[in-house]
Amino acid sequence: MLAKLLKHEFKATYRYQCGMYIVLFIVSIIALVLSVALEANPGNGALIVTTSLSKLMAIIVRVAVLVVTFVMAILRYRKNILKDEGYLMHTLPVKKWQLLVSKLITPYVWTVLNIIIVYLSIALEVRDIDILSLTTMDLSSAGLSSGMIVMFVLAMAVSLLTSYSMFYLCLNIGYSMSKDKDLMSFVSYVVIYLINQVIGVIEMFIIFAFNFESFSAITKAQTFPVEYFWMVMGSALVISIIMCVIYNMISVYMLNKRLNLE
Amino acid sequence: MSVIVECKDLTVKYGKKVALNNFSVEFEEGRIVGLLGPNGSGKTTFIKTLSGLITKSAGNVTIAGEKLGTATKSIVSYLPERPYFPSSMRVKDMIDFFNDFYTDFNPQTAYEMLETLKISPKDKIKALSKGTREKVQLVLVMSRSAKLYLLDEPMGGVDPAARDFILKTILTNYSKDACVIISTHLIQDVEQVLDEVAFIKEGRLAMFKSADEIREENGKSIDGLFRAVFAC
Numbered sequence: 001m002l003a004k005l006l007k008h009e010f011k012a013t014y015r016y017q018c019g020m021y022i023v024l025f026i027v028s029i030i031a032l033v034l035s036v037a038l039e040a041n042p043g044n045g046a047l048i049v050t051t052s053l054s055k056l057m058a059i060i061v062r063v064a065v066l067v068v069t070f071v072m073a074i075l076r077y078r079k080n081i082l083k084d085e086g087y088l089m090h091t092l093p094v095k096k097w098q099l100l101v102s103k104l105i106t107p108y109v110w111t112v113l114n115i116i117i118v119y120l121s122i123a124l125e126v127r128d129i130d131i132l133s134l135t136t137m138d139l140s141s142a143g144l145s146s147g148m149i150v151m152f153v154l155a156m157a158v159s160l161l162t163s164y165s166m167f168y169l170c171l172n173i174g175y176s177m178s179k180d181k182d183l184m185s186f187v188s189y190v191v192i193y194l195i196n197q198v199i200g201v202i203e204m205f206i207i208f209a210f211n212f213e214s215f216s217a218i219t220k221a222q223t224f225p226v227e228y229f230w231m232v233m234g235s236a237l238v239i240s241i242i243m244c245v246i247y248n249m250i251s252v253y254m255l256n257k258r259l260n261l262e
Numbered sequence: 263m264s265v266i267v268e269c270k271d272l273t274v275k276y277g278k279k280v281a282l283n284n285f286s287v288e289f290e291e292g293r294i295v296g297l298l299g300p301n302g303s304g305k306t307t308f309i310k311t312l313s314g315l316i317t318k319s320a321g322n323v324t325i326a327g328e329k330l331g332t333a334t335k336s337i338v339s340y341l342p343e344r345p346y347f348p349s350s351m352r353v354k355d356m357i358d359f360f361n362d363f364y365t366d367f368n369p370q371t372a373y374e375m376l377e378t379l380k381i382s383p384k385d386k387i388k389a390l391s392k393g394t395r396e397k398v399q400l401v402l403v404m405s406r407s408a409k410l411y412l413l414d415e416p417m418g419g420v421d422p423a424a425r426d427f428i429l430k431t432i433l434t435n436y437s438k439d440a441c442v443i444i445s446t447h448l449i450q451d452v453e454q455v456l457d458e459v460a461f462i463k464e465g466r467l468a469m470f471k472s473a474d475e476i477r478e479e480n481g482k483s484i485d486g487l488f489r490a491v492f493a494c
Contacts, residue, residue: 001363004362004363007362008359008362011355012348012350012351015350080348084344084345084346085346085347085348086315086346087315087340087342087346088346088347088348090314091313091315091335091338092335092363093332093333093335093336093363093364094363095332178276178277178279179277256317257317258317259314259316259317260276260316260317261310261315261316262276
């Protein structure tokens with residue numbers, strides 16, 4: 001059943017995703033063509049302005065591609081699970097965790113695809129497919145090993161999943177109330193955000209408390225604390241995974257025991 | 263006839279408001295039951311609870327001997343009182359959707375009914391009028407061979423001619439060993455097809471009798487009795 005849910009979820013979302021990719025491709029091509037034209041006519045004032053504008057437009061569309069998927073996923077969850085369309089979804093013979101997982105996997109896959117498409121659009125605009133290695137080289141020269149970069153990417157990947165889970169949980173809590181559902185969702189978000197901040201502060205405090213001497217030495221030496229990267233990122237990753245699991249467990253509970261489609 | 267819906271001391275609360283209060287009833291298979299009551303009496307809450315859209319506060323409910331859950335959803339065909347299909351989808355997409363999730367769904371039946379209604383499967387849901395959307399929803403719901411049909415105001419938004427079609431659709435398509443529960447205000451329109459009638463008042467079962475009993479004992483139509491019982 002999860003495969004069927006995913007099939008219909010991708011079917012319902014591919015239109016605006018593909019629409020955004022087409023728009024991004026077009027603006028990247030325009031930026032490329034204008035850049036080539038500017039290279040051929042370096043002193044052309046009109047070309048300088050239009051090329052700059054096209055590059056700015058390409059940047060805006062790239063940001064939009066990354067943001068819209070996230071926003072649409074949240075809005076779609078609200079509409080498809082907690083409002084009128086929920087009458088359809090909650091009467092399907094599927095388990096609640098399958099509904100939730102389908103809503104997590106789909107935007108996640110689109111986000112990964114977004115990153116690849118945005119990367120390709122930048123590569124197209126600058127006419128260099130290997131821009132990633134340049135970025136990696138920059139990071140390496142800043143003292144980050146490839147293992148640390150992988151760790152960073154992994155932490156970001158888990159963090160994205162945790163963010164979706166947190167937003168879904170806030171909506172599930174808000175919509176289990178008898179009135180002011182959107183307001184209560186927002187209040188839930190503020191409360192959970194504050195709890196997260198407290199956990200983050202406690203985490204940092206524990207790390208600093210156990211390594212106070214070492215950190216003092218690093219501060220005096222004014223060097224990048226590379227040796228503590230693994231500790232900080234590792235603990236952030238573990239906490240993110242734990243929070244993600246907790247959010248989703250509560251969400252499944254809410255959908256099973258506190259569903260309230262009035 | 264075996265019991266398909268068994269409901270004992272069911273209580274549903276919205277915050278402090280009690281929508282269903284120790285509601286107990288049993289419905290048998292092979293019956294068409296009219297669930298009748300004034301606005302806010304708890305009809306929709308009862309149907310939503312059986313559909314799994316609302317969590318009960320107390321009591322026990324079983325459908326075909328199973329507690330409410332995934333198993334009961336596979337044998338319950340539910341028609342809500344509002345449009346609930348995603349508006350961006352086409353009618354054909356919804357048929358594919360039902361076909362994917364319900365093993366008892368017959369797409370051929372759905373296409374035949376749509377043809378009778380002159381509704382194109384290629385039409386987008388959002389392009390349909392409210393009445394046509396309701397017909398499409400009913401077509402899909404009645405194209406299942408379910409054990410229990412829960413129809414909440416199936417004729418609420420359609421014209422009198424379409425009501426006849428809807429009644430005919432219900433009568434000709436439901437499995438004969440299934441139970442059909444119809445919640446409606448349009449009692450005169452459904453009266454002729456009802457086997458049993460359950461009156462709900464302020465979240466409690468006020469009366470549950472066969473349609474024939476009501477007519478014989480009271481010398482009134484169901485509509486007449488409803489007006490007498492719930493007179494303001």
